Amino acid sequence: GFYVLVGLARMEGINLSSGAVVGGSDVSQDAEAGAVHAEYKVNWIWNDESTAFDNARSQNKLVMIDFWADWCAACRELDHKSFSTPEVYETVNRDFIPLKIDGSKITDEVKATWERYGVKGLPTVLFMTPDGEELTRFEAFRSAEQVMEVLGKLTKTK
Template sequence: MRDGRVIGSVVMVFLVASLSIIAPGCVKEKASSETVGTWYTSYDEALNLSAESGKPVMIYFWADWCPVCTNYSHETLSDPVVVKTLGEDFVLLSIDLDNNEQKGVAGMYGVRYPPATVFVDSNGNVLMGWYGYVPPEMLIPILHNVSAMET
């Protein structure tokens, strides 16, 4: 009987993981004129700005060949409420996993594939993070919680 529960749990985890990959591709892309503020590409610069401003850093790990990254950028990171919150409360760091100069940052945080989102304080300590697509309605409360953390 215990084996059945273990197998059921494994199947459930697989289904949830599959949906996070497949579902965003099924959603129609929506155009948005909103864009998030300045995305930095220098880890050191982002941490320095975080220390100066007292804002946490949102690190977005992505790649051109990643369709989930495209959906996340077009749907979630272009949502007007997300754009406003990110612009006001975070230092934004964009890490292209195909850029050899930026790959070291992925290694520092154990990121192996895109998309990944990691929030860090001004010392680079992880506040929280995840892999995959998160819709705007789920990201907004996360942003409010992270921005309220001490950095």
């Protein structure tokens, strides 16, 4: 519906002027690198790849990258229904370095980051080694059970 259309328009750089309300509340519009957002259960590192991968190397953990935007309905659903489930956020916080890349404002830097990681749509969640090798990914909404299945496979292979 509407959110998908708006999301695609924004990804293509189409100006949606006219003051339309898009996607509801403005959760992370001014998210700075490394900022902590209290409403999230996962201990996200925001928009700071360098810190995330440095932490992954020093702690010998995999990096989980969530490509997200405040206007993306499926992204918000993933946050509120899956990543806020205790089993999911406890596993992520314990076994992974969680990095959230905010694409709420489509800048040249955001486009370049999406291109570098092969992101075609949101949400996209990648799992990478500390050295930047992609192990797996999922795209679109996944239930808490489906997310746990992916997390479980990755924690067994570490």
